[in-house]
Amino acid sequence: PETVTAFQLQKQGSEGSSGERALGQQEGYRVDESGKVYLPFIGEVQAAGKTVMELRQEISMKLIAFFPDATVQVRFLNFRVTLIGEVARPNAYIIPNEQLNILEAIGMAGDFTPYARRNSVMVMRERNHQREFVRVNTQDTTLFKSPVFYLKPNDIVYVEPLKAKQYATQGDFLSRYSPIFFPLVTLATFVLGLSVR
Incomplete structure (x- = not known):
């Protein structure tokens, strides 16, 4: 006991x-x-x-000196990786397994969003108190040979957005504020016309 x-x-x-x-x-x-x-x-x-x-x-x-028949299991309990950017569920995740690759991590976060730049995924890793940045292409087979294919505790995975998202965001802004914006432009043109006359 x-x-x-x-x-x-x-x-x-x-x-x-x-x-x-x-x-x-x-x-x-x-x-x-x-x-x-x-x-x-x-x-x-x-x-x-x-x-x-x-x-x-x-x-x-x-x-062995205390328990000759002891069975020892060693695994990471605080294997945490953080996924941010264009993934469906950006968050910090605690991983129970001893090994996790970047594709599994992205799948765990709900996969890419439609605006994800799949050929430009950044992995930020701290080694010897220094931050390393490695960019990988998840659509290329060279990914499997990358030193960051298998993630390590406290890695941060950033999925960059496509430029199309910037244009879409700008389009949303214009469609949302056009009822206000265009009357102001018309008024400014009208006032300018009066001033010229």
């Missing part, structure tokens, strides 16, 4: 207070800002800079 209590995990909510969408419900231990996670019996373990497999093997080796 004490062992079970020691390893009892906290459940993560299905949706954060900031409106983040979570897919599924997971449990786990938090990695602190220094990249370490504290686990019962074995203490601190350095998680940052290691792959999921490497971290799983390290924790398993340290737990």
Whole structure:
């Protein structure tokens, strides 16, 4: 019973207070800002800079002394990606899986809008405290070889709009305000005509 209590995990909510969408419900231990996670019996373990497999093997080796038959699972609980721009449901999403590619992320956000520029999707990624910007073409097979095809935690995906949207927006503006705009133009022309005379 004490062992079970020691390893009892906290459940993560299905949706954060900031409106983040979570897919599924997971449990786990938090990695602190220094990249370490504290686990019962074995203490601190350095998680940052290691792959999921490497971290799983390290924790398993340290737990053998206490639990010879222990099964260790390591996965991202705070794998969050943000999709903005021309997608149907722009938002920050919590991903329960260990791997997510950019096409899956766009599909998760409801796919492109009709005004999406599919050949110009920007991925913003932070690495070593520096922001990287990589533009990809989702209509080209070279996408699968891109270093940003598989997303990483905290990536931001921005789908640029077509120029047609700008024209459509301008058209909406003119159609909405033309009943006011054109009488003013007519009045200005009439006044100008009187002034010339």
